[in-house]
Amino acid sequence: MEEAVGRPVEEQAEEKPAFTVTDKRFWVRKTAEDTSAPEAKPRSQYPTYVEQLKAQLEEKDRMLREHIERLSNENEAFRKRIEKEQEQLMSLYKGKLIEKLLPVLDNLERALASARETENFTALLEGIQLVYAQFLAQLKSEGVEPITALPRPFDPATDEAIGIEEVDDPSKDNLVLHEIEKGYLIEGRLLRPAKVIVGKRKEEESKAAE
Template identity: 45%
Template sequence: MAIEPHVSWAGGSAPQAEPAARSEPPRDAEGAAARAEATLGELAPEPPAEPDIGRLAALRALRNLEATEARLERNARREIEEARGKLVKELLPVLDNLDRTIRAAHASRSDPAMLEGVRLVRQQLEGVLRGFGVERIDALGRRFDPNVHEAISMVPVADPQRHGVVVHEVEPGYRFGGRLLRAARVGVGKLATPYDVRPAAVWR
């Protein structure tokens, strides 16, 4: 049996152990935590502001008003252009009749003074139409274009280069505002063959 050694302490009792010192967080750590909380508070999204219903309604009404004004302006311009086009189209036959009168006066060798008067009237009317934006379509000597020409006859030609070319203008064509107002009525060259008995005949 082992015998434990006996230790005697002076004063009769063993010394008491000192309690462990309480660990406190360093002050630097506390400052870092405070700064982190402040940063997170700054980054946190703010709650969305409530929309201003009255302001949105006013903006919507203003946009609708502007769109209505633009539509009315477009409609007014279109109506004006249509009215001008109708008036111009009604004046074209008058110009055609003046051209026929001038040609007939040339053929019959009428009074030169009267012929000059008709020419002046025609020039004035043509100037008025030009002021409205009317443009005459060039036809003679041009390649036939179904977009602006109306072929009413085929004219036999001996020159291959005149095949498919406008060789005769019956009635001039006009544009108005960049749009076709009336197609030119023309005779188009067709290369004659040996079987054509009458090369100068007009085929309809």
């Protein structure tokens, strides 16, 4: 203190105090912290993580919808192309089949014309038989064959019974007796069943035999 007496007032004012006093009362400290808190920073302009995820999901959903729509259009175009090709193949097949049958029609017309000119029944019959054989040959070339000729056991897989005829002979029971309309197979599959009359043994004789 003695040294400070002789020094100017300005130098004494510049000297720092040897200690500081801090007010630790909580309400005073809280007020000081609030006043000294820095200003809030403005919100960032960049999207948040949730917003980024939402945008990504929306983009994926849009791409998925476009992909599904494109596949649907492609499938529809493919279906139409297949249908058109099938129609063209069917038309081509029909044309080839009819082309094979036209000679049969030509021969039938010749046979009828010859019969009119000569009035010969025998010649007409021979001509029709030739046409019939030619027609069967054309059908066979396409894989079509008639069902086995009579007599044969009744087969519900290939025969359609349109009538029953009682028989005395037990060997004719369930046997095809008459063929009203011939049946045909195509490549081993049934094309048309044969309409037939089936033999059935009389009930009296059947019971007596038992």
